[in-house]
Amino acid sequence: EFLPSFLPRNRNNLEEIDDICRNVISDMNTWGVCVVNNFLGTEKGISVLDEVLNMYSAGMFRDGQLVSNKAAASDLKTIRGDQIAWLDGKEKNCQNIGMLISKVDAIIMRANKMYNNGKMGDYTINGRTKAMVACYPGYGSHYVKHVDNPNQDGRCITAIYYLNRDWDIKQNGGLLRIFPEGWQDQVADIEPLFDRILFFWSDRRNPHEVQPAYKTRYAITLWYFDAEERNEACRRYQRDREINSKPGNP
Ligand SMILES: O=C(O)CCC(=O)Nc1cc2ccccc2cn1
Ligand SMILES: [Mn+2]
Secondary structure, three states, rough: OOOOOOOOOOHHHHHHHHHHHHHHHHHHOOOOEEEEOOOOOHHHHHHHHHHHHHHOOOOEEEEOOOEEEEHHHHOEEEOOEEEEEOOOOOOOOHHHHHHHHHHHHHHHHHHHHOOOOOOOOOOEEEEEEEEEEEEOOOOOOEEEOOOOOOOOEEEEEEEEEEEEEOOOOHHOOOOOOOOOOOOOOOOEEEEOOEEEEEEEEEEOOOOOEEEEEEOOOEEEEEEEEHHHHHHHHHHHHHHHHHHHOOOOOO
């Protein structure tokens, strides 16, 4: 259900898309991680940020994962992790978020075509999740080290767009640290800077964590599906449901 990505016809958008695609393809195939700065430009970036801020103040975010810090489990002190909202970008007052999503779609689809006619890595990308808008309230909220897609659920590329203006990593924390497989003990430290987009393989190659943030930290994430892995995951899910729904299975 790949949403049609409308691209304004003036040349420079297509040239720009091609340039970004070349970077994404080479970095993803060399490092499995790719960072692009100034993705939308300041004005458009701010229009996306304003829509997210309006959503947040309209109370559209739901509590994400609870991170109860074990040591203090007795007094049930839980540091609230991220708060999230899922969007397809066609909701009202979200047209700039919709424009961001279309641009990321255009890049991923084009990279898919440019590289090995229709394959990036060995993937054939044919769809994606909705956009997950996440907010880390700034009192030490964090995200524990994890893999986005540890068990072949079909997601192959994670794309994260950051919205945080004047972010000072020393004061504000909130660093994304990726531990890429095969980089030995090297890590990729990504600051969640305004108008920056990050791509990385979603599977076990890229465990990552968000370190405690001390200022409200916003990001928009899209996960892209590999056709084959997604179909297999859906078949497996359907089989499990049938097996579990048979009489005699508790
Ligand atoms: O904001 C960042 O820099 C990355 C945060 C992050 O990894 N978020 C995240 C959020 C998730 C929410 C539900 C299921 C899986 C998830 C995996 N990752
Ligand atoms: Mn993640």
